Amino acid sequence: MKKSRDPYPIVNTYHVAYNLVDAATVTVTDLCENLSNNFDTHDEGIVDEMTNADTRKFNSVSVSNGADGAYPVWLGVDKFHKVRKIFVNTNESNTSGFFDDKNNHEYISWSFHKSDLNDQFFEKNDYNLKRLKLFDIKINSSAIYVGDHGGNFGYEHHDEVVKYIDEKYFKENGIFQKNYPLGLYKFTYGSREVSKPSSFSESKIHEEKSQGINKFKDVNYNEFLSNLLNEKQYPTKYIFDKYLIEDFDYENVSEFNLKDKRDFTNYLLKRLPKAIEILKIQTKILFPKKFKEVFELRKNQFEDFIFSIVKDIEPQELNLPTFNRPEKKIVNNNKLWFEKVGYLQYKIHYLRVLN
Secondary structure, three states: OOOOOOOOOOOEEEEEEEEEEOOOEEEEEEOOOOOOOEEEEEOOOHHHHHHOOOHHHOOEEEEEOOOOEEEEEEEEEOOOOOEEEEEEOOOOOEOOOOEOOOOOEOOOOOHHHHHHHHHHHHOOOOOOOOOOOOOOOOOOOOOEEEEEOOOOOOOOHHHHHHHHOOHHHHEEOOEEOOOOOOEEEEEEEEOOOOOOOOOOOOOHHHOOOEEEOOOOOOEEEEEEEOOOOOOOOOHHHHHOHHHOOEEEOOOOOEEEEEOOHHHHHHHHHHHHHHHHHHHHHHHHHHOHHHHHHHHHHHHHHHHHHHHHHHHHHOOOEEEOOOOOOOOOEEEOOOEEEEEEEHHHOOOOOEEEEOO
């Protein structure tokens, strides 16, 4: 029987990334599933191990290779430049040539990459080479993660998620599902001091006419980011929308400033009912099987966050009895900001309530 030819064969390979590995293991997984159904092996014993296990049960792989380094990743494209294959090196790193003379990343592809990565396994009948299939990875989240040992829930990403909702709501049969957040925004209201050059004259501690309030306990709310949602299905985006005025500071960090505190609290309270409706839609999409209990939990968290801001801002300035001493004003210096947390944290944004 004549073999059917691929109608869209690979015509070029492009080197697109270095997988920076510092735990001597290369992983490939669904971005949301994150190795929760993982086949652990190592580069020298992979053939023996896969013949003694039913690898079809697994949906991700970790290949231990005994060496840290930068492991290249290539894309194989057809004549229409559509990506047909992804090639991930698991046992040969590159420890030099990351940058050119101008300190720019180097991603150079050579003609032999196509021959070595694709042709020898997919086009030629070379009996000295053997192509082995581990399993078909099902990418339910529409995103493939290629990374280091432990996967992509490292740093504070997962820790911040489970502060607000138990991980069981993201799992089925012990496996993370596509509703697990790809990233999150951590909203915080409270005291935030920005480092400035030290100066006695600029220090608020020595101001004669004002005194800061520092007893307020910070309050937080995490907005889970998901490719299951569109931009209109985030309650924080809706409720803060009018007041998001973007500027960049000297660190290239964007700040969002509020011109009027009292008008801001009225604005929040007016938009809160619609924001709750948006949260309800979001919860139905992300947690359809556990909607009622998750919505009640998230609704309480969101309302507590907004009400805490409103209650703190309303008495903006208090004039206290001075008993014949110079009058002092107690000024509310609490701020509202948000930051990208964990795996997707490449730039931090702040939301600041101006006095």
